[in-house]
Amino acid sequence: MPKTAYVRTKPHLNIGTMGHVDHGKTTLTAAITKVLAERGTEGGTVFVPFDRIDRAPEEAARGITINIAHVEYETDTRHYAHVDMPGHADYVKNMVTGAAQLDGAILVVSALDGIMPQTAEHVLLARQVGVDHIVVALNKADAVDDGEDTVLTDLVELEVRELLSAHGYGGDSVPVVRVSGLRALEGDARWTAAIEALLDAVDTYVPIPERYLDAPFLLPVENVLTITGRGTVVTGAVERGTIRVGDRVEVLGAGLDTVVTGLETFGKPMEEAQAGDNVALLLRGVPRDSVRRGHVVAAPGSVVPRRRFTAQVYVLSAREGGRTTAVSSGYRPQFYIRTADVVGDVDLGEAAVARPGDTVAMAVELGREVPLEPGLGFAIREGGRTVGAGTVTSVS
Numbered sequence: 001m002p003k004t005a006y007v008r009t010k011p012h013l014n015i016g017t018m019g020h021v022d023h024g025k026t027t028l029t030a031a032i033t034k035v036l037a038e039r040g041t042e043g044g045t046v047f048v049p050f051d052r053i054d055r056a057p058e059e060a061a062r063g064i065t066i067n068i069a070h071v072e073y074e075t076d077t078r079h080y081a082h083v084d085m086p087g088h089a090d091y092v093k094n095m096v097t098g099a100a101q102l103d104g105a106i107l108v109v110s111a112l113d114g115i116m117p118q119t120a121e122h123v124l125l126a127r128q129v130g131v132d133h134i135v136v137a138l139n140k141a142d143a144v145d146d147g148e149d150t151v152l153t154d155l156v157e158l159e160v161r162e163l164l165s166a167h168g169y170g171g172d173s174v175p176v177v178r179v180s181g182l183r184a185l186e187g188d189a190r191w192t193a194a195i196e197a198l199l200d201a202v203d204t205y206v207p208i209p210e211r212y213l214d215a216p217f218l219l220p221v222e223n224v225l226t227i228t229g230r231g232t233v234v235t236g237a238v239e240r241g242t243i244r245v246g247d248r249v250e251v252l253g254a255g256l257d258t259v260v261t262g263l264e265t266f267g268k269p270m271e272e273a274q275a276g277d278n279v280a281l282l283l284r285g286v287p288r289d290s291v292r293r294g295h296v297v298a299a300p301g302s303v304v305p306r307r308r309f310t311a312q313v314y315v316l317s318a319r320e321g322g323r324t325t326a327v328s329s330g331y332r333p334q335f336y337i338r339t340a341d342v343v344g345d346v347d348l349g350e351a352a353v354a355r356p357g358d359t360v361a362m363a364v365e366l367g368r369e370v371p372l373e374p375g376l377g378f379a380i381r382e383g384g385r386t387v388g389a390g391t392v393t394s395v396s
């Protein structure tokens with residue numbers, strides 16, 4: 001049976017859940033799909049249960065999210081692709097990849113625990129990779145529900161607003177909604193209404209971003225899969241431009257020229273994908289092993305990958321989970337740029353050293369070429385933790 005084609009009836013946005021490990025991101029994601037599936041919006045949302053979101057066997061066994069999971073849902077006014085990001089410190093690099101393409105994020109904070117290290121780290125990284133709007137879900141509100149405890153929840157809310165303001169998110173005006181993903185999943189009416197309120201906040205607070213539809217096509221590869229009998233498929237969010245079946249593209253990083261022979265979003269074929277869409281591209285004659293996460297699919301000749309750039313970088317303080325000691329020229333950490341993870345040599349020039357907490361200018365030479373442009377955000381990591389966050393200022 002032919003699959004039903006994707007029909008674009010509402011604006012599409014990419015959002016996601018982020019926040020500290022175990023604060024309830026995956027539970028909330030499942031609850032959102034449940035509430036919307038039951039609301040029965042035209043076009044439809046399919047309920048995705050918790051264990052289908054945390055789906056790799058290793059993740060299910062450990063009960064933590066390692067990889068990024070995508071789900072799709074629709075409110076009355078919008079179509080959303082939602083990425084559920086991991087909270088555990090070891091998987092922050094996966095979170096960075098997921099956040100790199102978000103129009104807005106739901107910051108999940110447990111009302112029981114308040115701000116924890118990855119709450120702060122995710123806010124900082126979200127800012128750095130260009131997530132402009134955050135809505136807060138103060139989760140597990142069911143567990144702190146009476147008398148004195150509201151005072152504690154009020155304090156957590158205040159603390160979250162301060163954290164957001166400190167990172168330029170205008171904490172006073174950010175919507176903070178008290179929810180219980182767990183109780184909503186169980187069908188409790190009060191907490192179902194709270195999820196509705198959260199979705200209304202997302203619908204109204206996260207604006208429809210300006211899409212660069214006229215720019216040449218570009219898609220950072222998030223994942224690569226093989227479809228038996230058909231070929232190699234790459235997935236990711238279209239950063240700019242549009243693409244149709246039959247269009248020529250190049251795969252930067254793999255050094256390949258090819259043609260798009262199939263186009264889908266969430267399993268539904270589509271005629272044309274545009275900036276912001278989360279898609280799968282079937283590529284003609286591309287061997288599975290030649291393409292990797294971090295490569296970029298682009299209109300032929302539209303981007304020239306580079307190795308050298310200058311940047312403005314914030315070196316995280318020890319309190320933010322960063323280094324305890326300064327770095328100097330010759331430092332060689334990993335750079336997370338779009339979906340790529342590349343080693344780079346740092347030259348601090350005159351400044352010579354950068355201490356935790358400093359903002360410095362640096363010149364970087366990457367171990368391999370990637371598409372770069374001024375304004376592009378990136379993260380710097382070392383030994384499994386984030387040590388810096390920066391923005392490209394010039395490319396040479």
Ligand SMILES: Nc1nc2c(ncn2[C@@H]2O[C@H](COP(=O)(O)OP(=O)(O)OP(=O)(O)O)[C@@H](O)[C@H]2O)c(=O)[nH]1
Binds near residue numbers: 028066085088181182
């Ligand atoms: N009381 C209560 N418990 C909750 C709620 N939401 C989640 N939990 C519990 O908190 C634990 C963690 O929930 P998850 O949804 O896996 O948390 P997570 O943020 O996705 O965790 P990672 O992906 O590993 O970072 C589970 O035991 C949930 O049942 C809630 O609203 N209320």
Ligand SMILES: [Mg+2]
Binds near residue numbers: 025064065084086087
């Ligand atoms: Mg999770």
